[in-house]
Amino acid sequence: MRWAMTRASSPLPRGAVIGMVGGGQLGRMTSMAAARLGYRTHILSDNPDDPAMDVAWRHTRLSSAEDAAAIAAFAAAVDVITFETENLPLPLLALLEAQPHCRPSAAVVRLCGDRAEEKRFLQAIGVPTAPWAPVATAEEIEAFRRQAGGRAIVKTCRSGYDGKGQMRVADATAAARAAEALAGKALIAEAVLDFTCEVSVVLARDVAGRIAAFDVTHNLHREGILRESRVPAPIAPEVAARALAAARRVAEGLDYVGIMALEMFVMPDGAVLANEIAPRPHNSGHWTMDACAASQFEQHVRAICGLPLADPTRHADAVMENLIGPEGAARWEELLAKPRCVPHWYGKAEARPGRKLGHATTLAPFGTGGHGPRGGSML
Amino acid sequence: MRWAMTRASSPLPRGAVIGMVGGGQLGRMTSMAAARLGYRTHILSDNPDDPAMDVAWRHTRLSSAEDAAAIAAFAAAVDVITFETENLPLPLLALLEAQPHCRPSAAVVRLCGDRAEEKRFLQAIGVPTAPWAPVATAEEIEAFRRQAGGRAIVKTCRSGYDGKGQMRVADATAAARAAEALAGKALIAEAVLDFTCEVSVVLARDVAGRIAAFDVTHNLHREGILRESRVPAPIAPEVAARALAAARRVAEGLDYVGIMALEMFVMPDGAVLANEIAPRPHNSGHWTMDACAASQFEQHVRAICGLPLADPTRHADAVMENLIGPEGAARWEELLAKPRCVPHWYGKAEARPGRKLGHATTLAPFGTGGHGPRGGSML
Numbered sequence: 001m002r003w004a005m006t007r008a009s010s011p012l013p014r015g016a017v018i019g020m021v022g023g024g025q026l027g028r029m030t031s032m033a034a035a036r037l038g039y040r041t042h043i044l045s046d047n048p049d050d051p052a053m054d055v056a057w058r059h060t061r062l063s064s065a066e067d068a069a070a071i072a073a074f075a076a077a078v079d080v081i082t083f084e085t086e087n088l089p090l091p092l093l094a095l096l097e098a099q100p101h102c103r104p105s106a107a108v109v110r111l112c113g114d115r116a117e118e119k120r121f122l123q124a125i126g127v128p129t130a131p132w133a134p135v136a137t138a139e140e141i142e143a144f145r146r147q148a149g150g151r152a153i154v155k156t157c158r159s160g161y162d163g164k165g166q167m168r169v170a171d172a173t174a175a176a177r178a179a180e181a182l183a184g185k186a187l188i189a190e191a192v193l194d195f196t197c198e199v200s201v202v203l204a205r206d207v208a209g210r211i212a213a214f215d216v217t218h219n220l221h222r223e224g225i226l227r228e229s230r231v232p233a234p235i236a237p238e239v240a241a242r243a244l245a246a247a248r249r250v251a252e253g254l255d256y257v258g259i260m261a262l263e264m265f266v267m268p269d270g271a272v273l274a275n276e277i278a279p280r281p282h283n284s285g286h287w288t289m290d291a292c293a294a295s296q297f298e299q300h301v302r303a304i305c306g307l308p309l310a311d312p313t314r315h316a317d318a319v320m321e322n323l324i325g326p327e328g329a330a331r332w333e334e335l336l337a338k339p340r341c342v343p344h345w346y347g348k349a350e351a352r353p354g355r356k357l358g359h360a361t362t363l364a365p366f367g368t369g370g371h372g373p374r375g376g377s378m379l
Numbered sequence: 380m381r382w383a384m385t386r387a388s389s390p391l392p393r394g395a396v397i398g399m400v401g402g403g404q405l406g407r408m409t410s411m412a413a414a415r416l417g418y419r420t421h422i423l424s425d426n427p428d429d430p431a432m433d434v435a436w437r438h439t440r441l442s443s444a445e446d447a448a449a450i451a452a453f454a455a456a457v458d459v460i461t462f463e464t465e466n467l468p469l470p471l472l473a474l475l476e477a478q479p480h481c482r483p484s485a486a487v488v489r490l491c492g493d494r495a496e497e498k499r500f501l502q503a504i505g506v507p508t509a510p511w512a513p514v515a516t517a518e519e520i521e522a523f524r525r526q527a528g529g530r531a532i533v534k535t536c537r538s539g540y541d542g543k544g545q546m547r548v549a550d551a552t553a554a555a556r557a558a559e560a561l562a563g564k565a566l567i568a569e570a571v572l573d574f575t576c577e578v579s580v581v582l583a584r585d586v587a588g589r590i591a592a593f594d595v596t597h598n599l600h601r602e603g604i605l606r607e608s609r610v611p612a613p614i615a616p617e618v619a620a621r622a623l624a625a626a627r628r629v630a631e632g633l634d635y636v637g638i639m640a641l642e643m644f645v646m647p648d649g650a651v652l653a654n655e656i657a658p659r660p661h662n663s664g665h666w667t668m669d670a671c672a673a674s675q676f677e678q679h680v681r682a683i684c685g686l687p688l689a690d691p692t693r694h695a696d697a698v699m700e701n702l703i704g705p706e707g708a709a710r711w712e713e714l715l716a717k718p719r720c721v722p723h724w725y726g727k728a729e730a731r732p733g734r735k736l737g738h739a740t741t742l743a744p745f746g747t748g749g750h751g752p753r754g755g756s757m758l
Contacts, residue, residue, distance in 0.1 A: 014711070014724055028414070032411045036411075036723050037724055038724030038725075054414050054436050055411060055435075055436075057432075290672065293669065293720070293721050294721065313718075313719075316694060336687055336689075339690045340672055340692075342672050342673065345415065346417075363672060
C-alpha cells in the first residue's frame with residue numbers, strides 16, 4: 001500500500017495502482033476503465049497471459065491459493081485491492097482478509113462466494129429468497145424436494161458459476177444421483193420457482209455510503225448461462241422499486257464499497273426474490289459500457305478509489321448478448337457490421353464451448369425498447 | 380508480420396498484434412479500442428514508461444531514429460504497423476517505408492509531417508489552402524508578408540505541433556527575428572486569414588476505399604493549442620458538405636487507410652480552406668469516444684485491420700475540452716463530479732505547462748447543441 005487510506009473518503013491520487021484479484025474479462029474491462037481515470041492496474045492471477053494482461057500494467061503470479069509471499073508482494077505494490085470474482089479458494093481469501101485495503105472487503109467476497117452464507121445473510125436483513133435448505137444426503141434432498149412442491153435444484157455452496165455445480169432434481173432417483181455426484185461438497189437445495197422473469201440491479205456504493213444504481217436489467221439465461229440482458233426490463237415501476245430497494249438493503253447490510261449486482265426473480269404477484277449477490281462488476285451490467293456516460297466498470301473504479309460516483313443515467317435502450325463458445329465466435333463478423341451494435345472481445349486464448357468470449361450491445365434510441373423504469377437512480 | 384496481408388481486404392484475425400509507432404495518449408486510447416476488438420498493441424517508442432504502456436501489451440525500445448535493429452524486431456513481431464504521430468525523424472520514416480504492412484503508409488505519414496509537401500499535395504488535388512510560400516531568408520519572409528496583406532505566420536516545415544515552431548510576423552523587424560530564430564530549418568510562410576471559425580473532419584477510409592466521416596467539428600484554439608471541440612459545428616449544411624468533400628478528396632488522393640483528420644478554416648464567404656492533415660486519430664475527434672457507438676480510435680483499428688467501418692452516427696451533442704498543464708489538472712475533480720461529463724486522463728508522468736494531460740467530454744441530448752449538420756456520413 002503506497003498511499004495510506006487513512007481517511008476513508010480521500011480519493012486515491014491519479015497514477016495510483018488498483019490491485020485486481022483475477023485476470024479474466026471483468027478485470028480486463030475494469031483495467032480499461034481505470035486507465036481512463038488515470039489509474040494503473042496490477043493483476044494477481046495464476047497466469048500472466050490472462051485476458052486482462054492485454055491492457056493491465058503489471059502482474060503478480062500466484063502459484064497456489066496459499067502463496068502468501070505473492071499476496072504480500074502484490075498487496076505492498078498496490079493502493080487498493082479489488083476482485084473480479086467471488087469464486088476464490090478460502091485460503092486465498094483468508095490471506096487477503098489480513099490486508100486492510102480491500103474494497104469490497106475480503107470477508108464480503110467470501111460471504112458472497114458461499115450460497116448458504118449468502119442466503120443466511122439475505123434472511124437476516126429481511127430480503128426474501130426462494131425456499132432453501134442446507135442438504136447433505138439423498139434423503140435430505142428428497143425431503144426438501146417433496147416439501148418444495150416436487151422440484152428442486154441442488155447447488156454446491158462454493159465454486160459454482162454459469163450453471164456449474166448445479167443439478168435439477170424432480171424425483172427420488174434424481175435426488176440420489178445429485179447426492180452422489182456432488183458428494184463431499186457443502187450443498188444447498190432450492191425450490192424451483194415459476195417466476196415471471198429474472199432481473200438484476202447493478203449498483204455502486206461509495207466509501208461515504210452513497211449509492212448509484214443503474215436501471216433494472218432483464219436477464220435471459222439458458223443452461224445456467226446468461227445469454228441476453230435488456231434495458232428497460234418489462235416490469236412495473238413498483239416492481240422495479242422493490243428490486244432497487246432489495247439491492248440497496250444488501251449493499252448497506254454488507255457495508256459494501258464498489259460495484260455489486262443482485263440477481264432476482266420476479267414472481268407473478270410482483271414479489272421480488274433475491275437469487276445471488278455478485279461482489280464485482282456483473283455480466284448483466286455490460287450494457288452500461290455503451291448506453292451510459294460511465295460504465296459499471298468506471299463506477300467500480302470511482303467507488304473503490306474514493307471518487308464521486310457518476311450519474312447512472314442511460315442515454316439509450318440496450319440489448320446485450322453474450323458470445324459464448326464457438327457459436328458465439330462465429331457471429332463476430334456479422335456483429336461488427338451491424339449498425340448501432342458495439343462488439344467487445346475478451347481476448348481469451350481458446351473458444352471452448354460454454355465459455356464467454358465476448359459480448360455485443362445493440363443500442364436503440366432511449367424509450368423505444370418498451371415500457372419499464374429508465375434513467376438510473378441515485379438511491 | 381505474422382499473418383501476411385496478401386489480400387488487401389482480408390481482416391486480421393482476433394489476437395493479431397497492432398504495432399503502434401509512438402506511445403502517447405493517442406496510442407493509449409487506440410490500444411484500448413484495439414483490445415475491445417480483440418487485438419493487442421505493441422508500442423515502438425523511446426520510453427517503456429510512455430502513457431500507452433499502462434494499457435498496451437508489448438513495447439520495443441527505440442534507442443535512436445536510426446535504430447534499424449529495433450525497427451526490424453518490431454516489424455517482425457506485429458501484423459500491421461500504424462502511427463500516432465507524423466512528427467517523426469526522417470531516418471525512422473525511411474526505415475518504416477521498407478516495411479510493407481504500414482497503414483497508412485510511411486510515405487503518407489512523411490508527407491503529412493512536412494508542411495511544404497502537404498501544401499503542394501493539397502494544391503495538386505485542388506483543395507484550396509491559405510496563400511503560402513516556401514521561405515528561407517528575412518527578405519523572403521518580408522516580401523511574402525507584404526504580398527499577403529501585412530501579416531504572416533512563419534512555420535517550420537517539420538516537427539511543429541501545438542503551436543511549436545511558429546512565429547507571427549507583422550512587420551519587417553519581426554520578419555528578421557523569425558528568420559534568425561528559425562534559421563537552418565526548412566520554412567514556409569502563410570497568410571494570416573480572417574476566418575469565421577476553424578473546423579475539422581475526422582474520417583476513416585478502409586482498404587476497399589469506403590469512407591465513414593464523423594460530423595464536422597468546431598475547434599477553438601488558443602496559443603496554437605486546441606482547447607475545445609464542439610459538435611455540431613455552427614456552419615451551414617453547404618459549408619459542411621464542402622468540408623466533407625475536401626477531406627474525402629484528401630483521403631482518396633493519399634489512398635489513405637485508417638483514421639485521418641483535415642483541419643480547415645471557414646471563411647466569411649463560406650469557402651473552406653485546408654490547413655493541416657493529421658494521418659492518425661486527432662484531438663478534435665476525441666468527442667467520438669463518448670458520443671458515438673464507435674470512436675475514432677475504434678474506426679482506426681477497424682480500418683487498418685480490414686474490418687468493416689462502423690456507422691459514424693452520433694447519439695449526442697458534445698463539447699470536448701482539453702485539460703492542459705497544471706490548470707487543466709486542477710479541474711479534474713470538478714469534472715469527475717459534473718453530470719453527463721466523461722473525463723479521460725492520459726497518465727503522463729509530469730503536468731508540464733502546455734502539455735495535454737487529459738480531456739473531458741460533456742454530452743447533451745442530440746440536437747440541443749445548436750444548428751449544424753449531424754449524424755455522420757458514409758461518403
